Amino acid sequence: MNRKSEQYRFARIEGYRITLPRLEEQFKDGAVNLEEMKDALSEQLAKRAFCAPWRRSEIERAGCRDGMRLAALEFLSQYQDALRDLRSNSPE
DSSP, X not given: OOHHHHHHHHHHHHHHHHHHHHHHHHTSSSOOOHHHHHHHHHHHHHTOOOSOXXXXXXXXXXXXXXXXXXXXXXXXXXXXXXXXXXXXXXXX
16 A cells, blocks of 8 residues: 555544544534534534644545544434434334
8 A cells, every 4th residue: 555545544544533423422412403413514524624633744634534524424324314213213
């Protein structure tokens, strides 16, 4: 594996592993409607703040951003699935 691919991959993993727990912590305390969550995730990703500021090269920053996006998408997907399950199990 070449050096740049390795840097990107490690930064992406790091971005994911840092972002997902932050999102889980941010939304753990209460029910949030889906639109509020989408807005919050969009806002967080739009800040372009790096979760790993020690990543200096552009390839590492790109990997970190992609890891952050992947974590946000996975978190949103899990939340949507949980809402869907809740709706399907609720008595009508």
